[in-house]
Amino acid sequence: MDTRLSEVSLPAGLATDDGITLEELALAARNHGMPLEALRHDLTPPGLHYLLTHYDIPALDPVSWRLSVTGLVSTPLELTLDDLRARPARTVRVTMECAGNGRAHLRPRPISQPWLVEAVGTAEWTGVPLRDVLADAGVDDTGVDVVFTGADHGVERGVEQDYQRSLALPDALRDEVLLAYEMNGMPLPPQHGFPLRLVVPGWYGMAHVKWLRAVEIVDEPFTGFQNAVAYRSRQTADEPGEPITHIAPRALLIPPGFPDFQSRHRIVRPGRVELAGRAWSGRAPLASVEISTDDGVTWREATLAADDGHRWAWRRWSATWQAEPGRYTLAVRATDADGNTQPEAEAWNRGGFANNAVHRVPVTCLP
Numbered sequence: 001m002d003t004r005l006s007e008v009s010l011p012a013g014l015a016t017d018d019g020i021t022l023e024e025l026a027l028a029a030r031n032h033g034m035p036l037e038a039l040r041h042d043l044t045p046p047g048l049h050y051l052l053t054h055y056d057i058p059a060l061d062p063v064s065w066r067l068s069v070t071g072l073v074s075t076p077l078e079l080t081l082d083d084l085r086a087r088p089a090r091t092v093r094v095t096m097e098c099a100g101n102g103r104a105h106l107r108p109r110p111i112s113q114p115w116l117v118e119a120v121g122t123a124e125w126t127g128v129p130l131r132d133v134l135a136d137a138g139v140d141d142t143g144v145d146v147v148f149t150g151a152d153h154g155v156e157r158g159v160e161q162d163y164q165r166s167l168a169l170p171d172a173l174r175d176e177v178l179l180a181y182e183m184n185g186m187p188l189p190p191q192h193g194f195p196l197r198l199v200v201p202g203w204y205g206m207a208h209v210k211w212l213r214a215v216e217i218v219d220e221p222f223t224g225f226q227n228a229v230a231y232r233s234r235q236t237a238d239e240p241g242e243p244i245t246h247i248a249p250r251a252l253l254i255p256p257g258f259p260d261f262q263s264r265h266r267i268v269r270p271g272r273v274e275l276a277g278r279a280w281s282g283r284a285p286l287a288s289v290e291i292s293t294d295d296g297v298t299w300r301e302a303t304l305a306a307d308d309g310h311r312w313a314w315r316r317w318s319a320t321w322q323a324e325p326g327r328y329t330l331a332v333r334a335t336d337a338d339g340n341t342q343p344e345a346e347a348w349n350r351g352g353f354a355n356n357a358v359h360r361v362p363v364t365c366l367p
Contacts, residue, residue, distance in 0.1 A: 020114065021111060023111070024111060024112070024113070024114045027112070027113045027114070028113065028114055030053065031051055031052045031053060031113055032050065032051050033050050033115060033116065033117075033118025033119050033120075034048050034049060034050045034118050034119075034120055034121045035048060035118065036117075036118060036252060036253075036254060036255050037254060037255065038121075039252060039254045039276075039277055039278045040254060040276075041122075042122070042316075043093070043122055043123060043124060043184055044121035044122050044123060045184070046123070046183055046184060046186075046189050046192060048121065049096075049121030049122075049123060049192070050096070050097075050098060050118060050119045050120055050121045050205075051191055051192070052098055052113060052119070052205060053152070053191065053210075054152060054154060054156070054163050055152040055153055055154030055163065056152060056153075056154065057152070057190050057191055057211075058151040058152050058153075058211050060151055060194065060195060060211060062081050062194075062195045065080070065081060065195055065196075065213070066078050066079065066080060066213070067079045067084070067179070067196060067212060067213060067214070067215065068213070068214045068215070068216075069133060069134070069137045069214075069215045069216075070214070070215075070216050070217075071143070071147075071216035071217035071218055072139065072140035072142055072143045072217040072218065072219055073134075073137035073138050073139055073140065073217055074137070074138030074140070075136065075137050075138050076137065077133070077136065077137050079133070081181065081195050081196065084127070084128050084179060084181060084196065085181065087128045087132065087133075088128070088132070089126055089127060089128060090126070090127070090128070090129050090176075090178065091124050091125065091126040091182075092124070092125055092176050092178060092199065092201055092312060093122065093123070093124045093125075093310040093312065093313040094122065094123065094124075094125055094199060094201045094312045094313060095120065095121070095122045095247075095278075095280045095312065095313050095314045096120065096121060096122070096123070096199075096205050096208060097119060097120040097204060097205060097247050097250070097280075098113075098115060098119035098120070098204065098205045098206075099204035099205060099206050099231055099244045099351075099353045099354060100112060100113055100115050100119065100351065100352050100353060100355075101115050101117060101118075101119040101120060101250075101355065101356075102115060102116070102117055102346065102352070102355035102356065102357060103115050103351075103352030103353075103355060104116050104352075105346055105355065105357070106346050106348050106352050106355065107348075109352070110349075110350060110351055110352035112351070112352065117252060117359060119205075120250075120252070122278075122313050122314055123183050123184050124183070124184055124185065125178055125180040125182065125183060125199045126178075126180060126181065126182035126183075126185070127178040127179045127180035127181050127182065127196070127199070128178065128179045129175060129176075129177065129178060129179075130146075130172055130173075130177045130178065130179055130198070130215075131172070131173045131174070131175065131177070133179060133215075134146070134172070134173065134215075134217075137217075139169070139217055140217065140219075142219045143169050143217040143218070143219065144168070144169060144218060144219050144220055144221060145166040145167065145168055145169065145217075145218050145220070145221055145222045146166060146167050146168075146169055146172040146215060146216070146217055146218075147164060147165075147166045147214075147215070147216045147217075147218055147222050147224070148164065148165055148166065148167075148198050148209040148212060148214070148215055149162050149163070149164045149209070149212070149213055149214040149215075149216070150162060150163040150164070150193075150209045150210055150211045150212055150213065151211040151212075151213045152210065152211055156225060156230065157225075157229070157230075159225050159229075161224070161225050161226075163209065163210075163226065164209075164222075164224045164225075164226055164227075165198075165206060165207055165209050165224075165226050165227060166218075166221075166222035166224070166227055167200065167207070168221075169217070171200075176201045176311075176312065177198070177199065177200055177201070178198070178199040179196055179197075179198065179199075179212065180193075180196065180197050180198070180199045181195060181196050192210065193208075193209075193210030193211050193212070194211070195211075196211075196212045197209060197210045197211065197212055198210075198212055201282070201311075201312035202246050202247060202282030202283075202312055203245055203246055203247065203282060204231075204244055204245070204246075204247055204282075204353075204354070206226065206230075206231050206244070207245075227243070230351070231243065231244045231351070231353065232244065232351070232353075233349040233351065233353055233354065234349055234350045234351065235348075235349060235350065236350070237350065241349075244351075244353045244354055246282040246283045247280065247281060247282030247283065248281065248282075248283060248340065248342075248354050248356040249279070249280070249281035249283065249286070249334040249335060249336045249340050249341065249342060249356060250279065250280060250281070250334060250342060250356045250359070251277060251278070251279035251289050251317065251332045251333055251334035251342065251359060252277045252278055252279070252332070252359050253275065253276075253277040253291075253330060253332045253359055253361050254275075254276050254277050255361060256268050256273055256274075256275060256321075256330070256361075256363065257269070257273070257363065265362055265363075265364065266361060266362065266363045266364070267363070267364050267365075267366065268323050268363055268364075268365050268366070269323070269365070269366050270323055270324055270325055270365055270366065270367075271322070271323060272320055272321075272322055272323075273320070273321045273322075273323045274318065274320055275291060275302075275318065275319045275320065275321055275330070276316065276317065276318040276319075277289075277316075277317055277332060277359075278314035278315065278316055278317070279304070279314060279315055279317055279332075279334040280313065280314040280315070280334075281334065281336040281340065282312070283336055283338060283340055284336040284337040284338040284340065285307070285311065285336060285337045286304065286315055286334060286335075286336055286337070287335050287336055287337045287339075288301055288302075288304060288334070288335050289301070289302045289304050289317040289332065289333070289334050289335075290302060290332070290333050290334075290335075291317075291319045291321075291330070291331070291332050292330065292331040292332070293321055293328055293330055294328070294329070295328075295329035295331060295360065296329075296331045296344060296358060296360075299333075300319070302317045302318060302319040302332070303317060303318050303319065304316075304317050305317065305318075317332075323363075323365040324365060325365050325366060325367045326364075326365055327362070327363070327364050327365075328362070328363045328364075328365065329360050329361070329362050329363070330360070330361045330362075330363055331358050331359065331360045331361075332358065332359050333358045333359070342356050342357060342358050342359075343356070343357055343358070344357065344358055345357055
């Protein structure tokens with residue numbers, strides 16, 4: 001061990017006056033983020049990919065399981081897993097991020113899954129384009145929304161429910177929206193929706209309904225709990241709020257050097273330090289990534305990897321830093337082609353949603 005470490009006074013752990021609740025600890029114990037060092041992988045191994053399970057992971061028999069396609073269709077369908085696998089398949093690389101990513105940084109802190117910034121992952125999802133299945137079912141011209149029902153069942157804010165979300169019909173008919181049965185070339189793991197899940201590239205994770213069992217076309221906007229109550233940005237409890245949809249631009253830094261165990265504070269040695277990470281946006285293609293070594297006082301452009309054709313997946317960025325002894329706060333931010341840039345500070349809302357503030361990493365450079 002480098003004896004110089006004993007000469008460095010590392011920052012103490014964060015103390016707040018709004019202590020973590022037992023309910024939050026229970027959520028944090030069953031859900032997990034992606035360790036930021038896993039940003040090195042183009043594709044996140046399934047066990048490292050972020051995970052949020054609203055209720056329980058259901059036990060589903062792939063032999064008896066069926067997907068129903070009903071509602072405003074001319075030909076209702078009941079499909080087995082073999083039926084879906086027999087259809088022409090498509091694979092799409094997708095960066096998926098939880099809508100609550102960054103929630104734990106907000107003050108006052110919304111009481112829910114206490115994400116920092118690790119609620120993200122990238123996988124290749126293989127399945128059947130939803131539009132092909134809907135075409136075979138024959139969607140009526142009066143169709144407005146497509147409602148997706150999962151097999152997971154529970155209670156949220158006093159409401160007993162199956163997990164259900166909807167997409168407006170034009171969104172559901174996008175080429176890249178999948179009924180996915182494989183993740184990174186293997187059958188879906190139980191926690192990621194086996195035997196079938198919805199994948200909606202560019203949208204936050206709540207739209208990607210797992211353990212999918214029913215698709216229904218309806219003639220009016222869906223007003224179920226997960227659409228009309230949850231996943232809406234509100235400042236007060238009594239306002240309708242704005243729906244959470246597409247992923248805001250974000251860049252993350254692979255933590256440089258090595259960590260202090262308790263605080264996760266980063267430590268590097270003097271000299272040239274290679275900085276790298278990933279950036280993505282569901283709203284528009286990425287335009288640039290910028291890095292700062294002085295907590296956002298000054299910025300310089302990082303090198304963004306060439307566009308490899310995976311529109312819905314993150315891209316690698318890199319930069320170098322000539323580190324000298326001292327304490328620093330590294331910061332990174334992304335901007336997309338529509339000019340959306342990560343803000344300096346968190347934008348508070350009651351649910352803690354779509355918080356894409358600049359990623360900051362405190363670092364100590366040894367003497």
